[in-house]
Amino acid sequence: STQKSPYEALGGEAVLSELVDTFYSYVAKHPDLAPLFPNDLTETARKQKQFLTQFLGGPTYYTEEHGHPMLRARHMPFTITNTQADAWLACMNQSMDDLEITGLIREYIMERLTMTAYHMVNQ
Ligand code: HEM
Numbered sequence: 001s002t003q004k005s006p007y008e009a010l011g012g013e014a015v016l017s018e019l020v021d022t023f024y025s026y027v028a029k030h031p032d033l034a035p036l037f038p039n040d041l042t043e044t045a046r047k048q049k050q051f052l053t054q055f056l057g058g059p060t061y062y063t064e065e066h067g068h069p070m071l072r073a074r075h076m077p078f079t080i081t082n083t084q085a086d087a088w089l090a091c092m093n094q095s096m097d098d099l100e101i102t103g104l105i106r107e108y109i110m111e112r113l114t115m116t117a118y119h120m121v122n123q
Pocket of ligand 1: 044
């Protein structure tokens, strides 16, 4: 197909990478999220770049290295309530503001991330 993937519409690797780095800079400071994460978010961010790339129709880097995402199962070790899902999405919205990501691509990505975030709620 000649249609751009959402990954391409976002701006590809450069924009996605900056978005994820900005996102974890907020996660690291968020009182409802920071306690769940390791102090060094380098590896977390690397995996999230791989995941979001494939989630948005880009290359399947996450699955190539880690197998099936099974995201809900991978999040079961962590207590996630609506509070954490709201906080996760607030950090992502703030990051999109910072990068000036607007319009349909932002709406599309945020809609899918919202569904995924609430799907992770396990308490
Ligand atoms: C890993 C928390 C939502 C994708 C993790 C980790 C935590 C976490 C604590 C482990 C980090 C590490 O040890 O490096 C949360 C919380 C969420 C949430 C509190 C709130 C709802 C999401 C969403 C996505 C996502 C919406 C995808 C769009 C991932 C990925 C990993 C991960 C890909 C790496 C999994 C792996 O180890 O391979 N998350 N997460 N998370 N999260 Fe989330």
